[in-house]
Amino acid sequence: MRLAKAMDATKPESNGKVKANAARRKDANAKPAPGARLAAAFEAVEKFPVLIESRARVMRAATAETARIGELVETVESDVGLAIAVLRFANRSVSAGGIASIPAAIEVLKPSGVLAIAGTAPVYDFFEPNGGREMRPERFRVHALATQQAADEVGRTVGWEDRDELAVASLLHDVGRLVIANLHPGDRGHLDATIKTPEQRLREERDRLGIDHALVGGVLARRWNVPQRIAVAIERHHAEDAEGLAAMVATADMVAHYSQGEMVAGERLQAAAKRCGLGPDGLRSLLYELPYVRDDVSRVSEPCPLSARELDVLRHLSEGMVYKQIAGEMQLSVSTIRTHLHNVYGKIGAVDRAQAVLTARDRGWI
DSSP, rough: OOHHHHHHSSSSOOHHHHHHHHHHHHHHHSSSHHHHHHHHHHHTTTTTEEHHHHHHHHHHHSSSSOOHHHHHHHHHTTTTTHHHHHHHHHHHHHHSSSOOOHHHHHHHEEEEEHHHHHHHHHOOTOOOOOOSSOOOHHHHHHHHHHHHHOOOOOOHHHHHHOHHHHHHHHHTTTTTHHHHHHOOOTOGGGOTTTTOOOOHHHHHHHHHOOOHHHHHHHHHHHHHOOOOHHHHHHHTTTTTTOOHHHHHHHHHHHHHHHHHOOOHHHHHHHHHHHHTOOOOOHHHHHHHTTOOOOSSSSSOOOOOOOOOOHHHHHHHHHHOOOHHHHHHHOOHHHHHHHHHHHHHHHHTOOOOHHHHHHHHHHHHOO
C-alpha cells in the first residue's frame, strides 16, 4: 500500500492538473499581496529622482574649500527627492525623537554625506519625458515648492516659530500622491485640478481607491521616522478642523493651487487661514504676491554704506569662512578683518556676524 502511494506521488500530473497549477502560479505572480504592493510603492517613492541641477549645486557647495552649508540647505529644501533621501538617512542615525528639519539632518550627515546621497540618487532633467513614471517629477516639485513658498510667507506673517519644520512639512505634504501613482498607475485624478478643488479630488480618491494621499503620506513620513508632528501635518492637511502645523500646510497648499490657476474653495481657504492666525487682509496680500516669483529684496536696493573691502569680508562670511580663512583669501591680517567687521556692525546696526550677513543679503548688497 505504501509503495502504491509512493508510486502515485511520482506519476506525472494530468494535463488538466498541470494547466490548473500553472494558472495558479501565474495568477500569484500577476497579483502580489496588497501588503507587498504597498511596500513596493513606498520603496519607489524613496527612490524619487533628484533634479540634475540640484545635484550640481550640492556638488559645488559640498566640495568648496569651506563647505557652504547655507547653500546646501537651500538646495535640499528645493528638491523633493533630495529632501526625502536626506531625512531618511539622517533619521537612521538617531535613536529617538526624529529629525524634522533639513539643517538638522545636514548637521548629522555632514556635507560629505549629502554629497554621497546626491551623487548616487537617480536623476531627471527639466522637460524630459516621464521615463515610465505616472507623475512627472518636475510637475510634482513645482507644486511642492509653491506650497513651501506660501507656507514660509504665512509663517513669517503670523510669527511661526519653527520655519525649518514648516519647510519640510509643506515640501512633502503631497508625498502620498507618489505612493498612489505607483499603486494605481491608471488613476489620473490629480489632473483635475482646474475644475475640482483639492477636497473634492481627495473625496474622489477615497471613493475610487479606498485610500487618500494625505493618509498615505502620514504613514510614509512615520516610516521615515520623522517626528510625529510632521506626519500629522501631512496626514491632516485636508482636514476641515486642521490646527497648528497642519493648518499652516493646508493654507499654503490652497494658496499654491490658486497661484497656479487651479480651483480652490474660498470659504475653506479663509477658514484655514483664520486657524493659522492669518486675517483677511493678510490672506489678500498673500494671494496678491505669490503668483509672482519675487526676490526677498526690492528691485531698487538701498544705497550701500559699506566699502568694497567690508563687502568682501561679508561675502566670505556668508560662504562659511572663518577669520583666518578670510584673511588668507584677502591677504590681510586677522586683526584687519576684525576691524573691517567691527566697522560693518557700526554702519548697519548689526550685533553679530549672522545679522550682518542677513542684513546685507536682504538689502541686496551681497
